[in-house]
Each structure stands twice: as C-alpha cells, then as structure tokens.
Amino acid sequence: MQKKEFEELQKCISIFNVAHQLNLEVIERKGNEFFAICPFCGYRSKTIKANMKLNYIKNSYHCFDCGKSGYAIGLYATLRNLDNKSAFKELLEKEAFSCDKSEFVFDTNNKIADLNYRDTVYRSLLNTINLKNDHKKKLEDLGLTKSYIEDYNFKSIPTKKFASRIISYNLSKNFDLAGIPGFFQNEEFKWDFTPLNGIFIPVYSSTNKIKGLSILLDKTYNGTNNIWFSSNNKINGTPAENWLMSFNIKEDTHTIILTDDFITAHNLNLGLKVPILAFSSIQNSKNLIKQLKNTNIKKIIFTVRLSDETQKIDYLIEKLLSGLLDVGYDIEIKTYFDIESMYDSSVLEMFNNNVS
Numbered sequence: 586m587q588k589k590e591f592e593e594l595q596k597c598i599s600i601f602n603v604a605h606q607l608n609l610e611v612i613e614r615k616g617n618e619f620f621a622i623c624p625f626c627g628y629r630s631k632t633i634k635a636n637m638k639l640n641y642i643k644n645s646y647h648c649f650d651c652g653k654s655g656y657a658i659g660l661y662a663t664l665r666n667l668d669n670k671s672a673f674k675e676l677l678e679k680e681a682f683s684c685d686k687s688e689f690v691f692d693t694n695n696k697i698a699d700l701n702y703r704d705t706v707y708r709s710l711l712n713t714i715n716l717k718n719d720h721k722k723k724l725e726d727l728g729l730t731k732s733y734i735e736d737y738n739f740k741s742i743p744t745k746k747f748a749s750r751i752i753s754y755n756l757s758k759n760f761d762l763a764g765i766p767g768f769f770q771n772e773e774f775k776w777d778f779t780p781l782n783g784i785f786i787p788v789y790s791s792t793n794k795i796k797g798l799s800i801l802l803d804k805t806y807n808g809t810n811n812i813w814f815s816s817n818n819k820i821n822g823t824p825a826e827n828w829l830m831s832f833n834i835k836e837d838t839h840t841i842i843l844t845d846d847f848i849t850a851h852n853l854n855l856g857l858k859v860p861i862l863a864f865s866s867i868q869n870s871k872n873l874i875k876q877l878k879n880t881n882i883k884k885i886i887f888t889v890r891l892s893d894e895t896q897k898i899d900y901l902i903e904k905l906l907s908g909l910l911d912v913g914y915d916i917e918i919k920t921y922f923d924i925e926s927m928y929d930s931s932v933l934e935m936f937n938n939n940v941s
C-alpha cells in the first residue's frame with residue numbers, strides 16, 4: 586500500500602471519524618485526546634461532563650464511568666451491531682470526516698517485497714518459533730528425516746493470539762512487514778498474522794531462498810489442507826503469489842521432475858537430489874509456462890500421487906499439461922501410491938535415461 590493510501594485509510598478508521606459517524610457528542614479537545622459523552626452510559630448525573638476519552642494516536646476509547654474501553658473499529662461494530670470485519674468495510678465505504686475521498690480508490694494490498702527481503706524476514710520468523718513434536722512426527726511419517734526437517738526450517742504455526750502479536754511486534758522493529766505476505770496490521774494498527782493449527786512449509790527457490798510459506802493445516806478447511814501464508818484484503822496486508830518451488834535446477838538443466846505437492850517435492854529432494862519443480866493449487870498452465878519460458882528445460886516427468894481420486898488426474902492433465910504440450914514440452918507421467926513406491930527405481934531410472 587502506498588503511504589498516501591495508508592494515511593487515507595487511517596483517517597477512515599480513526600477514532601475521530603468513528604465518533605463522527607456515530608454522532609457522538611464531542612465536548613472538548615486536549616492535544617491528541619478528545620472528550621465525549623459515553624454512548625453506553627450517557628450523561629453523568631445531569632451534567633454535561635465528558636466522561637469518555639478518545640485517543641487519536643492510540644485510536645482507543647475509554648469511559649471513566651462505565652469502564653467500557655476498546656478501539657475505534659470495535660466501538661463502531663458494537664454500536665452498529667456488526668462484526669469487526671463488516672464494521673471495517675462499512676467505515677471504508679463512508680466518506681471519512683475531514684477526509685477528501687473523492688476519486689480515491691483504496692487498494693488495501695501492498696506490493697510484494699523482493700525475494701531476498703522475503704527470505705530474510707521469513708527466516709527470521711522461522712528462527713523464533715518451534716516445531717511441535719506431533720508436527721515433527723507427522724513430517725517424519727510423510728517421509729522426511731529429522732535432519733532434513735531441521736535443515737529446511739519446518740516449523741509449527743503459533744496458535745495463540747498473543748504469540749502472533751509479540752512475534753510480529755519484534756519482527757516489525759527490524760523489518761518493514763508491509764510487502765511480506767501473511768503479515769497485516771490489526772485494528773490497533775499493530776502488526777500481526779493469523780494464528781493457525783498447522784505447519785509452515787517453506788517454499789524455496791533454486792538459489793535456496795524462501796519465496797513464501799505454504800501452510801499444511803492440521804484439519805481440512807474448505808476442502809483443502811494446503812493454503813498460503815497470505816494477508817489479502819487486510820490492513821497493510823500483502824497477498825501471496827502461487828509460487829513454484831524449485832530444487833537443483835541450473836541453467837543447463839533440461840529434464841525436471843514436476844509435482845503438484847510441496848511435501849512430495851521435499852521428499853524427492855531428500856531422496857533423489859534431481860531437478861524438481863513443484864506447485865500447489867495451480868488453476869492452469871500459464872504460471873508454469875511463464876516459469877519455464879526462460880530455461881533450457883525440454884523434458885518434464887510429472888509425478889502424481891494416486892489416491893482414489895482419478896478425477897483429479899484427469900483435471901490436472903487437462904488443465905495443466907495440455908498447455909505445456911501445446912508449447913512443445915516432452916511430458917511423461919509417473920504415478921505412485923506411497924513414498925516407498927515413489928522412491929523405487931523407476932522415477933530415478935526414467936530420469937537417468939533422459940539425462941544420459
């Protein structure tokens with residue numbers, strides 16, 4: 586988000602604008618503080634003495650009489666009987682007090698930070714958190730070794746709200762989190778991310794930089810257990826891109842193994858050390874073709890884990906591979922049922938036959 590846009594947005598969800606929208610009776614101003622009649626308990630014993638303090642810097646309110654306190658969006662939400670998200674939306678749609686919104690369109694999303702900066706921030710985040718034992722066991726059951734799990738920075742996502750806030754606060758002292766997918770500012774304008782039950786799966790570039798974080802959820806959500814660490818449509822948030830993960834791909838690489846699953850890619854990297862390209866939830870081949878365009882890759886061995894969903898394979902082939910075939914890539918499909926069968930010689934053999 587541009588600085589100007591952020592300033593405009595701040596005006597709209599400031600405590601002063603909220604007071605204006607709610608028609609609160611503001612009595613006096615002292616510096617950054619405004620004093621108003623509390624909308625919850627009203628006039629104090631027939632006198633017009635302001636009992637509610639509105640702080641313009643903290644965006645907070647506090648009533649000396651009834652003790653009600655909180656922040657701007659929450660105040661609007663409570664009095665209008667909305668949840669915070671709808672309150673935020675409604676405030677953005679209204680013309681803000683002393684804020685010229687004509688022809689002003691909010692783009693709440695930031696431009697993404699470059700790869701090196703993302704890598705630095707994400708590594709810093711991962712260094713401050715741990716991998717829980719049950720998550721460690723889950724990754725080992727999926728075929729990864731203890732040392733691989735450590736080397737590649739797999740970590741458990743904090744599940745507590747205060748933890749995500751403290752971690753984000755500490756990171757924000759050293760880094761600008763605007764432009765880092767996953768981070769956003771909450772209604773108090775404090776940096777935060779969404780606490781979740783799941784594992785951060787770092788998605789690497791061929792130069793071993795972390796492009797972004799994929800999340801392996803403990804429980805399926807909306808039909809998937811794979812989502813991106815993203816902060817789309819949040820205050821000062823940044824959407825994740827559909828990154829591809831690459832291992833061992835060099836300038837002269839002409840044959841790669843392609844997979845539709847990041848854990849499988851990590852498994853292949855651990856077991857075979859061959860050039861690997863992996864994607865997650867890609868809707869069409871455009872992104873892949875873009876990625877492959879400036880390389881010397883000619884041959885793609887597509888490995889797909891077979892479950893009972895034969896439909897999924899048809900879908901992938903139709904949506905994804907047909908585009909690649911059109912562009913002229915040589916494609917072979919290798920299916921497997923479990924990690925052991927993936928490691929069996931045929932994938933490696935197929936690969937070696939193509940390299941030699």
Ligand SMILES: [Zn+2]
Pocket residue numbers: 623624625626627636648649650651652653
């Ligand atoms: Zn009150």
